[in-house]
Amino acid sequence: MIVPINGKVAYPITLDPTVWIFDDRKIELEKAFTEKPVDTNDQDELERASQRWSQEVYQQNIKPPVNRSIKKYEREKILESSYVMPIGHFLDNAEISKDASGAILVTDSKEIPISIDDLYHSYFLFARDGKPLKEDGPVHLYYQDGSNKDNPIKHITAIKIK
DSSP: OOEEEEESBSSOEEEOGGGGGGBTTOEEHHHHTTSOOOOGGGSOHHHHHHHHHHHHHTTTTOOOOBOOOOOHHHHHHHTTOOEEEESHHHHHHHTBOTTOOOEEEEESSOEEEEOHHHHHTEEEEEEETTEEOTTTOSEEEEETTOTTTTSOEEEEEEEEEO
16 A cells, blocks of 8 residues: 655655545545645745755654644544545655656556656545545546546556656
8 A cells, every 4th residue: 555656766755645644735536626736846946955954954853744633523524535645745755856757657557657747736546435545546646637537547556757
């Protein structure tokens, strides 16, 4: 149930979608294609360099934003809803090399090429009805523009940056 991001990155990382249910960055699937997404490419280079410095200096204290006080009705909603996670956060942390030409989505049966820009502007579906995607997961890829809303890329097990 993990998804490694490796290849032409400064920091190969491993994603664990099973813990994202508690992450504040998650978006309900129904709202993902109706609300305007945040463009992670709009950050200027100075801000990204500042974030990298902060990560290096405060590495022991950096934790993802987590819902600390979940009320009973919120817990029930979490266990009934489907959620996506914007991928850009993780690509920023991996620091894709400037000479990367694209990415490959590794599934259980094939490898699917995708551009870095399309990858940045995508979501991972990680929970359906509050449960992990065990049979056709661990994640599905949806483009933020909703163009593959009815036919997501399923069975993604790794991302290779080439």
